[in-house]
Amino acid sequence: MDLGIVLALDVLNGIASLVLLCMGLAIIFGMMKVINLAHGEFLMLGAYATVVSANAGVNIWIAMLVIAPLFVGIVGIVVERCLIRFLYGRLVDTMLATWGLSLLIVGLVTTVFGNTINGVPTPLGGFAIGQYRSSLYTLFLVAMALLLVGSVWAVLRYTRYGLIARATMQNPNMAAAMGLNPTRVYMVTFGIGAAITGLAGGLLAPVSGIVPTMGGAYIAKAFITVVGGGSAILAGTASASALFGTINQIAAFLTTPVFGEVILFISAIVLIRLLPQGISDRYFRRSL
């Protein structure tokens, strides 16, 4: 029984981590059809921003929730202005450029900070369920994932930017037709996607090993989840994260982490074969 609750928490944690990891990528991919291969490095930058500012004496929560998204958001806008905007509509070229960018960021961070950096401890501590112990921070991550999904939904649903974003998603020319400057829409979108990724990096910093190459461990999984989810940013990311997170965590508990990964990948292939347009296009056709 207690084990069941702990397991359920693990599954929730797996889903929440995936949602946090993927949301930024999903926004950029869903709205701009840009596959950002530097996504993992944005995540890493978020973690570094958190760790560096926390080590410099900034309160850990401010470092994680404010500095990380702000810093990576600004990086995102700079990247969009200097690189991505020249490449719209050229899927492969953006992949190549963002791949180059990811190497560049890894190289820069290594040059500046070296190969290892002192991390920050996990805040909040643990709690007991019967004779099992689990981390309060896990619950915090779940709450943050819910909050993120909620905010993205509210923004898309109720704000002017959300309206523009939805219109752009359905038809890229729509924004222009509405008399808006698509350049700005794209810039803001890329910045927001990057900021959310930075937030995810900040949130994962206290529970991860932080090294310049850490992004590589996340990029493939995030990419597969986003594409498996389909074009609806929220419904797609949430449903694919829920599916893959559950499968991965349960398989990892029952067998080994290797098979957890392999089973996740196989289920992704089966999913794409059955629903070639992603989950959201099949089941949540008119959702956000």
Place this chain on the structure above:
Amino acid sequence: MSMLRREFLKGTGLAAAGLVASPAILRHTALGQDAPILIGSLHDQSGPIAATGVPIVNSLILAVEEVNAAGGLLGRPLKLVHYDTQSNIQRYTQYAQQLALKDKVLVVHGGITSASREAIRPVFGRYKVPYFYNTLYEGGVCDRNTFNIGTTPAQTVEKLVPYAMSKWGKKAYIIAADYNYGQITAKWMTKYVRDNGGQILSTDFFPLDVTNFGPTISKIQAAKPDIILSALVGGNHTSFYRQWASAGMKSQIPIASTTFGLVNEHTTLDANESDGILAAYGYFEELEDAANKAYVTKLKQRFGADMPYIGEPAAGSYEGFMLWVEGVRKAGKTDREAVTAALESGLSIMGPTGKVVIDRPTHHAVRNAYLAEVRSKKFVVLETYEQQPPSDTAMVCDLVKNPGDNKQYVIEI
């Protein structure tokens, strides 16, 4: 911080310019009497394994400078020809060929993972360049052209496991990186736990890119072990200690590891995530003897305060280098056969880790092993085990009897 770092790098680059020769310059070096003796180095300076590679290369640079400051070797200066293998096996093979055929170095120190060693070892065997592998590894390499200076499981696991069991209890849960080092180390852990009357509850292996240990932590709690034996490796696996501590488990079940500290876990983790973890290696930066103090001071002076923690791979490389230098001195020439014979003669050096001798039948090092505990982001050495032989590899390898042997044995346990 970043500016400092950059300044430091620039300084290092300038200082190193005369020492780490650009291969382009080397292409037309004449092999005259005063021509430098070329020594090859293949270590990852970028990519995931650079965390281990950078201190090794720093240590080698120091070793070269020391020998040169003392008048060189056989009257000739030494020069390090180093390539960044970029954490990529293909580069290892490429640069190994380059060192052997183009730069024509007299000895190579290199390789960090066993995969990289097995990629380049045959190249040096084929082109007859003596090869030093200075990192701790799973044991079993049996090759007269290769010298393995790092510790093997029999030298460290054998000490760590009984110590941890006598302190904490007999039921162990093993978590290890899913590759040969982890697999073989887990086997040795299992053997020593059983030999000491204990029990293994489960053994889990993790690919090097696993970062989420939630399900594993639940699984461990369900199994209720007395100790955790860890052979987790690399930056991603550092997450385990974090998530373990954040679940409040650190005060519940203690951890002993043969890998903790390899990528500076004890400094990158917070004290309350790492205090009390036991580890065993052939070297710790905190060793108190004078030789080590001098070595550490020189490295820190040479490379600044940013010199990362010095672990066994860096110290082992320094010693491997000095062993070869002693071998050349004793042989009186740089010829491969003569130097190998000298090294096989029981020649020893006193390095930062203590006395190091080449074991003739296995070409491994007889050396000290140490057991330490993490306290406040530092290792506190608890036990010293003098002159441990590579008894694991000795079970399968005898180069005196079979000098033509050339493979890595899997040791049946």
Place this chain on the structure above:
Amino acid sequence: MQDYSATLLETRNLTMRFGGVVANNDVSFTLKEAELRCLIGPNGAGKSTFFKMLSGQLTPSSGSITFRGQSIAGAAPHEIARLGMGIKTQVPNVFNGLSVRENIWIAASRKHTPPVSRRITDEVLDKIRLTDRAGDLVGHLAHGQRQWVEIGTVLAGEPDLILLDEPAAGMTDAEVLRTAEIIKEINRTRALIVVEHDMQFIRMIAKTVTVFHQGQILMEDTIGAVMADQRVRDVYLGKKVAA
């Protein structure tokens, strides 16, 4: 000798639904060997959907299609093409990155040896009057010329039934005349179904006309009778009002 009274193509109760929208409803349609039929109807009447079901680009929700006595509803486009049906789609559907000659040659060479294919290619190029632009990339041609290329690829495949969806769209008057000529020439040996809005053009070629309206067949008669029909006028008038 071909039996000109035999049925070439027949659909029974053909229906196509997209979600809640019914694009074609209960269409029963018959075409004889070597017949020329024109389809007219306002935008959204279901003509293109009908063509897509015939050519295999869409699978009907219900109903049957028989071509030469063989059921083809839901068959893949290439299978239907191999049975002898060729289609020029509404939006020019050509190989933009290939030359004009290569476009035609690809079509001709499916069932012929290289020398025969080359001969057919030359004939078709001559017929569509693009011989002197044979080496140009199709993507570089004007819209009307790309229409010609597509018609050329259809001809080079030597189908027994040709579906032309708005062949005259975007053409100059001279080109429209030429298209009508070619259609009549083809019709000497093969059957055609032509969808067109241009009533001038329809008058030039039509014998029998089928009128589509709201996914169904409104009427089917000679061109004269159709033009005189009040319901047809209402449909087109209604369309104009709506527009």
Place this chain on the structure above:
Amino acid sequence: MSRSLSTGLQLVLLAAAIAGVALAPQVLEIFTLMQITLFAAMSILALSLGFIWGFGGILCFGQTAFFGLGGYAYAVAAINLGDSTGAVFVGMLVPAAFAAALGYFMFYGRISDVYLGVITLTVTLILFNLINSTAGDEYRIGAAQLGGFNGMPSVPGLNAPGDPSAVLEPEEIWFVTAGALIAVYVILRLVLVSHFGRVAVAIRENETRASLLGYDPRLYKLLVFVIGGAIAGLAGVLYTNWGAFVSPTIFALSLSAEIIIWITIGGLGTLIGPVLGCVAIQAIVTEIGSQQEFNSNLVLGVILIAFVLLLPRGLVPTAQILWSRALALKARRGGAALFEGGPGGKDDHIAKAAE
């Protein structure tokens, strides 16, 4: 350029390439020869993706799946058979069969575009994960221990057909590898001028039109994919033979991405472009490791970004465009019509392919 002239030119270039391969051991030192042997093996890999992506329109993110399978299949077969000749064929057949199964699953399942990319990428990850976790003793095929992350050391090198004791020398391995590269190049050229190749290109241009003309796009794509898989397998065989070593990093995502980079830099829709891009990047990456001033990742990242921004069409198409502009200028002056494209003039597609 008339067709016969370009064919003649191609034959001259081919003869020059063969002569270059034959003379290389005379003029180059042994190390350089081994280095370019590696580049030749990698160039075959580049050609395999250059073919299926540039001419079949299939963007495969996981070409290393076939490369790696080729390498492993060769290693396992060579260790078990003793003779490498059969192992070479096993090293091509296994990835070809795998490509056939995967291709059937994808093309007949109507999976296209980015989804195809994701599936190929995922399959590569699965292979990497599985092979990576074969470190235990129980994972052996016959006499061959798979070895997990550490890979399989001491893979037998190529030997003279039928005589396992006659292991080839570096010069001979160079001849075999460079010969294979030329053979693959010529075979692909011939495929492209054949009816099959021209239809495949037509399908890349417009799948709907091709199917409406009676060609089954699924079948053509599948065949293109299988050919690409077999060639990538051959590259894996030669790569493994070059290093006498194979490890799971052969499946690495970074290598998959690198192949895409070679092709983009060299020029999509050409055959020579991927080869040039591959050699250029390999040479650069090798050179980077010899310098100590900058982090290797940093340098490579800057180079890639600069390429995308400054030379988006890739080396070969850009050169062709400049060349044809120069010719057109000359033609205008001389009033002569120099251009007469036609069937078989594959380079017509460059403008399109460079998109």
